[in-house]
Amino acid sequence: MRRLAALLLFPAAAQVWAATETIVIKDLRNPVDKSYRKMVQGMELFDELHAMAPRAALRYRVLPRKRTTDMHDVALRVLGDTVKQPVALAGDGTFTLGRDAKALAEDAVVSANRPADTMTWRADIRTPGLPANTRRLGDLRLECHVGMRAGLVSQYPSLLERFFGALQSPSEYCRKDVRYLFFAEEPLFAVALHHGERRQVLPAARLYAGVLKGETPQAERRYCDCEALLDRAYTLPLGDKRWPDDTLVELEPMRSPAREDDPLRGYDKADMALALGQGGRRLRFDSGYEVWDYELGSRGESEIVVLFAPSGVAAKSRTVP
Numbered sequence: 001m002r003r004l005a006a007l008l009l010f011p012a013a014a015q016v017w018a019a020t021e022t023i024v025i026k027d028l029r030n031p032v033d034k035s036y037r038k039m040v041q042g043m044e045l046f047d048e049l050h051a052m053a054p055r056a057a058l059r060y061r062v063l064p065r066k067r068t069t070d071m072h073d074v075a076l077r078v079l080g081d082t083v084k085q086p087v088a089l090a091g092d093g094t095f096t097l098g099r100d101a102k103a104l105a106e107d108a109v110v111s112a113n114r115p116a117d118t119m120t121w122r123a124d125i126r127t128p129g130l131p132a133n134t135r136r137l138g139d140l141r142l143e144c145h146v147g148m149r150a151g152l153v154s155q156y157p158s159l160l161e162r163f164f165g166a167l168q169s170p171s172e173y174c175r176k177d178v179r180y181l182f183f184a185e186e187p188l189f190a191v192a193l194h195h196g197e198r199r200q201v202l203p204a205a206r207l208y209a210g211v212l213k214g215e216t217p218q219a220e221r222r223y224c225d226c227e228a229l230l231d232r233a234y235t236l237p238l239g240d241k242r243w244p245d246d247t248l249v250e251l252e253p254m255r256s257p258a259r260e261d262d263p264l265r266g267y268d269k270a271d272m273a274l275a276l277g278q279g280g281r282r283l284r285f286d287s288g289y290e291v292w293d294y295e296l297g298s299r300g301e302s303e304i305v306v307l308f309a310p311s312g313v314a315a316k317s318r319t320v321p
Contacts, residue, residue: 032116033109035151036078039097040104042123042150049145052138052245053125058146059094061124062112063183064228067286069118080106094124120225121152122183133185133253137193138245140182141238144174153180153225176239181209181224187231187287189307190252190318193243201320202234204293204305209233212281212293231285254289254307258316264306267314272306280304289315 039060046058064071076087076095083103087110089095097110112119123146125139147153174180188208192201209216209226216224226233231254237243258265267275272292280294288310296302302321309315 032114032119033079033111034121036080036097036103036108036110038149038151039110040099042146042152043097043099045149046123046125046142046146049142052142052145053127053136056125056127056136056139056142059090059096059124060150060152061092061094061122062089063093063120063122063225064118065120065225066118067228069114069228071119074119075113077111078103078108079111080108082106083108121147121150123147123150123152130248133251135249135251136245137236137243137247137249140236140249141174141245143182144178144180144238147180148173174238177237178239179210179215179235180238181226181233181235183226183229184232184234184251184253187254187285187289188234188251189254189256189291189316190305191234191236192250192252193237193247194250195243195247201318202236203320204291204303206236207234208283208291210235211283212291214281231287231289254315262316264304264314264317267306269308269312272314276304276306 043058062074074089076089078085078087080103083106087095123143125143127136127139190201191206192199205213208230209224221227276294280292282292284290290308292306294304304317304319306317307315
């Protein structure tokens with residue numbers, strides 16, 4: 001492990017090692033495939049931590065990773081040396097796996113009929129009976145635990161970050177304030193946490209893979225699970241114990257109507273720039289929607305976020321806090 005760290009941190013060390021050792025690289029399986037063994041371990045972890053989401057069941061889910069990915073007629077199979085088992089895929093892209101001793105012994109993979117890097121995978125854990133566009137924080141915390149144990153996440157901004165990420169225990173990773181990406185069912189404008197009488201709208205840094213705050217720049221998005229789903233991506237304060245597992249996560253879609261008293265609704269971009277200035281961060285999506293984010297205060301204690309429709313007119317806004 002120390003030698004690998006030296007190779008990553010000090011390239012010159014790689015030259016010395018290369019002169020003394022021969023590296024044999026065997027054929028790699030298609031990176032879109034996932035380890036069946038790890039996914040079964042994720043199922044076992046779900047059973048172990050089921051109290052976090054006592055009324056929910058575990059399913060796995062496939063999602064597009066590239067804008068050009070065709071998710072119609074995706075076919076999944078468990079493939080080993082001799083094992084070849086089809087996996088039933090529901091219309092929403094979710095599926096379950098059975099436990100098969102032979103597939104485990106052959107270190108099988110869950111394989112999709114799609115090219116490498118075109119899909120991403122997630123655990124899907126949902127408490128039934130919640131309102132539309134509402135999730136439960138305990139469900140999502142458990143999704144992170146299962147997803148990390150199952151080896152589903154393929155986001156890696158750099159080789160160095162992947163290396164140091166591998167040193168962290170998956171069981172501890174999701175107990176911290178980490179950048180584990182969740183994806184809503186449709187493009188998002190806001191995310192709020194709600195428990196009892198307490199409600200908090202999350203800052204724009206929690207949406208769109210942090211792009212509005214300078215994270216995940218354009219050059220790195222091809223490595224990110226969020227490339228095709230940027231307008232649906234969000235993170236949560238998973239490690240903040242002030243929010244219990246029964247906290248509701250309220251997702252506000254871009255398409256939902258604005259409040260009647262929204263003071264910025266109807267402004268065009270030119271008027272908005274005059275009113276708020278040119279200093280805000282801006283993010284335009286393939287759909288034509290655009291988000292502007294203005295920090296307020298000397299330390300960015302609050303912010304104004306404005307959503308523009310493809311017409312160029314402000315559809316709605318919010319002020320945080």
